[in-house]
Amino acid sequence: MSDEEDYFRKLDQEAKARLKSMLDAEQDAAAREARKDLHFHKCGKCGSDMTTQAFRGIEIEVCSNCGAVLLDPGELQQLAGKDTTDVITSFFGMFGGGSSDG
Numbered sequence: 001m002s003d004e005e006d007y008f009r010k011l012d013q014e015a016k017a018r019l020k021s022m023l024d025a026e027q028d029a030a031a032r033e034a035r036k037d038l039h040f041h042k043c044g045k046c047g048s049d050m051t052t053q054a055f056r057g058i059e060i061e062v063c064s065n066c067g068a069v070l071l072d073p074g075e076l077q078q079l080a081g082k083d084t085t086d087v088i089t090s091f092f093g094m095f096g097g098g099s100s101d102g
C-alpha cells in the first residue's frame with residue numbers, strides 16, 4: 001500500500017468516526033427525550049400517573065396508585081424547615097448543617 005492510499009484511508013476513517021460520534025450524540029439526545037416523555041410525571045415505584053397536591057403550602061407530586069411522593073429540588077428542605085421536630089431535619093443535620101439547639 002502506498003503512503004498516499006494510507007493517507008486517504010486514514011482521512012476516510014476519521015470522517016466516519018466523526019460522523020458516528022455525531023449520530024451517537026443525536027441518538028443520546030433523542031433517547032433522553034424519549035425517556036422523559038415516557039417517565040414524565042410517572043411514579044418511580046409503580047409507573048402510575050402522579051397527581052399534584054398541596055402540602056404545607058408546597059405543591060408535591062403524589063402517586064395516584066401507591067402514594068409515593070416526589071419532591072422538586074429544595075422542597076424537602078422547605079418542608080423540613082417548617083417542622084423542626086421532624087425526623088427529616090435531623091437527617092439533614094448529618095450533612096454538616098449542624099444542629100442549632102436553642
Ligand SMILES: [Zn+2]
Binds near residue numbers: 047068
Ligand atoms: Zn406509584
